[in-house]
Amino acid sequence: MSVAPAPARRARRYDPERRERLVTTTLDVIAAHGVAATSHRAIARAADVPLGSLTYHFASLTELLSAAFTRHVDTVAARLDDRMRAAPDRAAAVEVLVEHLTGDLLGSQRDLVLAVELYVAAARNPALRAVTQDWMSRSRRSLERHLDPVTAREVDALVEGLVLHSALSTEPMTAAQIRSALRRFAG
Template sequence: MAGTRRVANDPLRKQRILDAALVVIQQAGVHSTTHRRIAEAAGVPLGSLTYYFDGLPDIIEQAFRYLSDTMSGHYRAALAAAPDPAAACAAVTDLICGGDYTSPREQTLIYEMYAYANHDPAVAEIARAWVRRSHASLALHFDERACRAMDALIEGWSMHRVLEGAPLDRDMVLATITAIAARFPLRADARSGTIEGAQSRRTRSSR
């Protein structure tokens, strides 16, 4: 009964804990993340963490899953909003050059996730699933080979931008992305992976 009242009175507490976990991981690193630091950052009693989560590894895993889900959603929305491949190239360029997708905070969290994934199978699968979702979003407009190249550039160039603390040459990035798209054009038999193909499938299924 007491547990039920606590959830009803503070329905967002679990999310606050996950947000706080990411704050602590970003500031102190996974290796220095503790129950107490997370509870203090979230402004909740220490016992709340064991109420909602099965230990510190569970908190870290769910925090990284939340991070990947949030960033994948942003990634997907940017590509889905592009009406054609040229606009998609511009959207990819914005993902690389802009600070909304990978700010210094997000980039630090990505470093931490990848490092932790080397020692935690569950987080390693979260990272692999993130890559698969990124490729699926790019596949709305591009060939599979182009998707792999672009996704690697999104990660690599975003990392360099944050590490160097300087903006990228947007014209150079756009020219590179456009050249990749032209070098690996979307094959006719792969059109079903695009927005146009998805719309076509919905039309056929409604007949």
């Protein structure tokens, strides 16, 4: 008779980029299933990694969530600021904003969902609130490249509301409606 089958121990893998990959996988899981469903085990499954690996690379789940959201905010904030910096004047800046909203955010459900999920999580988790604050201040600073501070703040709130509406409404606003709303404010 043959020996009993081995306990199917997974082969050890040399994986120097694992920590990095865990961050991006975490963002994927959040986008797909929400923060509430983002557990160590869900991430481990998605990254095809043993459970223990997560707490080895990140002291706690909160730390991992924070790292993931920080990366996401960095990406979006940098993209917005690059575009705003490139805009020659106020009118162009408004167009940039329209494009930013209709093209990137509303275009990809992913960025939209991540934004809302971050808002949610931050409401109860102080560690994540720092990330939200960072996002808000960077966003506002980008807007102030071409708008006065008062207008910038108001546009920022409007944009936030548009994002939220589009994420939750069954009939999101069209690009034309968004352009009209922004022009009314800052055009």
